[in-house]
Amino acid sequence: MVMKSEKDTSEKRFKNIILVSGLSVIILLIAIFLTLLIASIPAIKTFGLGFFISKHWDPSLEKFGALPFLYGTLITSFLALIISIPFSIAISIFLGEYFKDGLLSTFLRSSTEVLAGIPSVIYGLWGLFLLMPITRYIQTLLGTTPYGVGIFTASLILSIMIIPFSASIGREVVSLIPADLKEAAYSLGATRFEVIKNVIIPYARSGIIAGILLAFGRAIGETMAVTMLIGNSNFLPKSIFSPANTMASVIANEFAESTGIAASSLVYIGLVLFLVTTLVNIAGTYVIKKISLEASKEVT
Amino acid sequence: MDTAQDIENDKIIPFPSPVMIQEDKTIDNKTHLKLRIIKDRLFKYIVIVFSLLSFLPLLLILFHITKNGISVINWSFLTELPKPIGEIGGGIYNSIIGSLMLILLSSIISIPLGISAGIYLAEANKGRLSNIINLCIVVLQGTPSIVIGIITYLWVVAPLGGFSALSGGIALSIMMLPVIIKSTEETLKLIPYHLKEASLALGVPYYKTILKVILPTGISGIMTGILLSVARITGETAPLLFTAFGNQFLNYNIFKPIDSLPYRIFYYAMSPYPEWHGFAWGASFILVVIVLAFNLIARGVSAKWKVQF
Secondary structure: HHHHHHHHHHHHHHHHHHHHHHHHHHHHHHHHHHHHHHHHHHHHHHHHHHHHHHOEEEEEOOEEOOOOHHHHHHHHHHHHHHHHHHHHEEEEEEHOOOOOOOOHHHHHHHHHHHHHHOOOOHHHHHHHHHHHHHHHHHHHHHHHOOOOOOHHHHHHEEEHHHHHHHHHHHHHHHOOOOHHHHHHHHOOOHHHHHHHHHHHHHHHHHHHHHHHHHHHHHHHOOOOOHHHHOOOOOOOOOOOOOOOOOHHHHHHHHHHHHOHHHHHHHHHHHHHHHHHHHHHHHHHHHHHHHHHHHHHHOOO | OHHHHHHHHHHHOOOOOOHHHHHHHHHHHHHHHHHHHHHHHHHHHHHHHHHHHHHHHHHHHHHHHHHHHOOOHHHHHHHHOOOOOOOOOOOOOOHHHHHHHHHHHHHHHHHHHHHHHHHHHHOOOOOOOHHHHHHHHHHHHHOOOHHHHHHHHHHHHHOOOOOOOOHHHHHHHHEEEEEHHHHHHHEEEEEEEHHHHHHHOOOOOHHHHHHHHHHHHHHHHHHHHHHHHHHHOOOOHHHHHOOOOOOOOOOOOOOOOOOOOOHHHHHOOOOOOHHHHHHHHHHHHHHHHHHHHHHHHHHHHHHOOOOOO
């Protein structure tokens, strides 16, 4: 009997341990949310929702408005998306349709994996010494002040960083398309381009959009490379070449040195960043899950 | 010309269009076909060109890191501490040690927790709870690293009263956790059910079955996940900015600020001195080599230790 009870307790202990570790993920996430909320209460109380309309960020006057950063984040992310979309769709089709396997495909696929694995601070360093002179040259051609750093440079580096994400999701979605659909189109005499245009793209559209959405979520939260290249100016940017700040980069720059209401305002920005990326990620994952469920249903 | 007039007036083209029917079929078909083939070819070339163009940045980045990095790296670069600007020489020994310590700290925290949470997800019934946990993992994985930096600052740095290696390790472990949980869950789910049944049929208790049969069988997948997550956090800078901070000196105390390779790269890159820029490239080269090595080992592990069923 002693043996049995001993076994039972270790059994129970094991089950409890794994249950608690499973639950700890939920607790961790709730704790993150609550901590951000509580720490930003002073800022929420003082500025309310007007925080996101006010364009003055002045620590010396203790006046804080997040509009420049909201604006900077949205513009850099959208610009990066627009630049990256043709490339990521091209890679998706290239790897999912034209070259499904073979040397070229393995090569391109592993190189996008390497690209995804390079730390963001190295992208920043590279951008600082290669993209910045290029932007500066463009700016002198255009006759504007040649800062070199700014929204344009940051968007360029962001687009390079997010291509692997949307491309790998796009590739999976494109290769999930049932062969009989494509074969039916081919048998009607369609060329490959027509199959891609009329079968693959419509069928894979929601998956490609989900991939772009997830890439967008990543672009919003990307910190280091953007911090190094955006120029860190707390004013509303005037053109796509002017220096600015994103939500993530202003936190990176100022959080370590701020106290009181300034720190609280930065946490407030962090809270918004957290909520937005959470929404984007849940939406993107939901769409992808639905697609793979549908695909598995069609096979069986 | 009647029909053309009609079309002009009505603005509605009936299908099949009368224009198409009237025209000479053979010529039209041929040119049409040719046009379609040309379009097809053109599209293919565009796809190939765009795909290869997106490969260009990688090539350039690796080229620049190697070109600018190799020339800086020598023995003293790897084994000496940073020297103040103006003095020749100096290295990044403290950053390498710091990065290793941070990896060790975050692994100690996240690996046991991650694996046992992964076991829970793989073993638990498909219920509402495991769905919620899965959702939390997705959200946690997508949480910007800078937000995790803020969180760890509020949780660890502020109560302890200063930047510390420990807080850096905690921040990085939060980033490792989702990757480890997911890979553990997915690996364990692939293990055939009859292995577990055979063990249970021999009278082995459930927890021993999991620990001694299921986990060792899935060790390759779990190791791959751990290595990939380590590769991911080795290059993370943002969560370290207000946790581990940075340190000019060698430090083994986990309650003191500690240096790390990505932080050093950031610090040197933003400095105005060309020598330090060179150091940034050298440190980048070492960081990229470490990250790629982790990725390669992860692949090797998953290929070599894979248990075939």
